[in-house]
Amino acid sequence: MILWFGKKKKEEELKAAGATMVEPELSAEELAAKEAAEAEAVRLAEEEAARKAAEQEEIDRKVREAAIAWEERQKRERAEAEAEAKRLAAEAAEAERLAEAARERADADVAAAAEAERLAEEARRKREAEEARRAAEEKAAKELALLEDRRQAERQRAEAEAAALKAEEDRQAAIARGEPDPLAETKDPGFFSKLSDGLSKSSGKLTSGLSVFGKRKLDDDTLEELEDLLITSDLGAKVAAKVTAGLSRDRFDKEISEDEIRVALAREIETIMSPREQVVDFSDGPRPRVVLFVGVNGSGKTTTIGKIASKLKEQGAKALLVAGDTFRAAAIEQLAVWGERAGIPVLAKEPGADAAGLVYEAIEKAREEDLDLVLVDTAGRLQNKAELMEELSKVVRVTRKLDPDAPHDVILVLDATVGQNALSQVEAFRHTAGVTGLVMTKLDGTAKGGVLVAIAEAHDLPIHFVGVGEKAEDLKPFSAEAYARALVGVES
Numbered sequence: 001m002i003l004w005f006g007k008k009k010k011e012e013e014l015k016a017a018g019a020t021m022v023e024p025e026l027s028a029e030e031l032a033a034k035e036a037a038e039a040e041a042v043r044l045a046e047e048e049a050a051r052k053a054a055e056q057e058e059i060d061r062k063v064r065e066a067a068i069a070w071e072e073r074q075k076r077e078r079a080e081a082e083a084e085a086k087r088l089a090a091e092a093a094e095a096e097r098l099a100e101a102a103r104e105r106a107d108a109d110v111a112a113a114a115e116a117e118r119l120a121e122e123a124r125r126k127r128e129a130e131e132a133r134r135a136a137e138e139k140a141a142k143e144l145a146l147l148e149d150r151r152q153a154e155r156q157r158a159e160a161e162a163a164a165l166k167a168e169e170d171r172q173a174a175i176a177r178g179e180p181d182p183l184a185e186t187k188d189p190g191f192f193s194k195l196s197d198g199l200s201k202s203s204g205k206l207t208s209g210l211s212v213f214g215k216r217k218l219d220d221d222t223l224e225e226l227e228d229l230l231i232t233s234d235l236g237a238k239v240a241a242k243v244t245a246g247l248s249r250d251r252f253d254k255e256i257s258e259d260e261i262r263v264a265l266a267r268e269i270e271t272i273m274s275p276r277e278q279v280v281d282f283s284d285g286p287r288p289r290v291v292l293f294v295g296v297n298g299s300g301k302t303t304t305i306g307k308i309a310s311k312l313k314e315q316g317a318k319a320l321l322v323a324g325d326t327f328r329a330a331a332i333e334q335l336a337v338w339g340e341r342a343g344i345p346v347l348a349k350e351p352g353a354d355a356a357g358l359v360y361e362a363i364e365k366a367r368e369e370d371l372d373l374v375l376v377d378t379a380g381r382l383q384n385k386a387e388l389m390e391e392l393s394k395v396v397r398v399t400r401k402l403d404p405d406a407p408h409d410v411i412l413v414l415d416a417t418v419g420q421n422a423l424s425q426v427e428a429f430r431h432t433a434g435v436t437g438l439v440m441t442k443l444d445g446t447a448k449g450g451v452l453v454a455i456a457e458a459h460d461l462p463i464h465f466v467g468v469g470e471k472a473e474d475l476k477p478f479s480a481e482a483y484a485r486a487l488v489g490v491e492s
């Protein structure tokens, strides 16, 4: 073993002692050892340097590796951060896209709501337009109807005027021939006051009802009220509408006084009634002229025959009265009294006799005796309507055996006090009994004269007479003008 520390120590000890060590002369062996030691030291130093270099290299490598690793980490982290940033950006984009979609959906919802509203609005506009169109159509139809009414009213007025002119001409001609004035009776002031007293009793409602219409504007409300009043006064809905339409045509929206409204109403009513005004001339036509009086019990048939007989007698007619109401002794007696009073023969049989047979006999008798007229009273009350009609048609059948044209007149006698019911009586008797004309009685009483206007409007049947009392002189030829004026309370 080479103790070179020993040498070094020795040198250091020598240095410390200040003595300079003189290198001793070395033997070859020692030199070789020294050289070997020195070579060994060099090798060791080299080894040490190599080791250090290796160590340094190792350190450098580690540093490099660490740097690379750090760099890689940095790179990775950067990449990760970038990726995260990208992901976040993508998320944000997605969120934005979703928000946009939501916005779009919301916009779409708003648009849908707006569209729905627009459609609703359009539907509403269409409905309104349709309603307006319908209203316009209705208005046009009403106007057309009004126009048609007006035309008809004008036609009727023209006809009435022509008829009145003709009647007046006939009347003047009759007067010129020295005959009595046929209309004298309807112009009789006593007659008018009786008629208007009676009618105003009944139509108290109409005449007094009308007084509220003075100094009012003739607008829709007034017309409607007036129409109601006319309906409740028995004129019926149709006449009421016709009359108010006539008034509105001429006077709409004008202020109208009570007198004006009465006069205008009277004129409208007269227009409706005047075509029914027909003074019957019993001296016309075949001989004997057979006239049947029909109607319900108590309507005034017997009384009316009595009154007509009295008038005819005055005018020189040769008549025969037939007590065809064989059901009641009192009815036979009643006719007998009228006949006696007027000096006219009455043919009657015991109660319960066959009415048709009696009429057959009467016609034969009239032929034999060359009489002008056979006035036949009939029964009004049988067990039921069918029975009554059967009785009447039997009388008619038998009459026709002697004269196919007979009976020449079938006059339905109506009691004014029954009001609207008179209209149903006309309907019931008109066709089954072949009614040719009407008489309305008891207009002096608590009459409901408005119904005669409704009848005149609904039935093309002449109204021959009106009865205003129980006496012979209380039967008057029907005058549309007098009737209309009395009904609404216009002074003649």
Ligand SMILES: Nc1nc2c(ncn2[C@@H]2O[C@H](COP(=O)(O)OP(=O)(O)O)[C@@H](O)[C@H]2O)c(=O)[nH]1
Pocket: 295, 296, 297, 298, 299, 300, 301, 302, 303, 304, 334, 380, 413, 441, 442, 443, 444, 445, 466, 467, 468, 469, 470, 474
């Ligand atoms: N006040 C009034 N009474 C009348 C009128 N006509 C008939 N009468 C009365 O009415 C009632 C019935 O009349 P009547 O002729 O017997 O009816 P008939 O059953 O149809 O024959 C009698 O009391 C008549 O005096 C009239 O015009 N005015």
Ligand SMILES: [Mg+2]
Pocket: 298, 301, 302, 303, 325, 331, 377
């Ligand atoms: Mg009678």
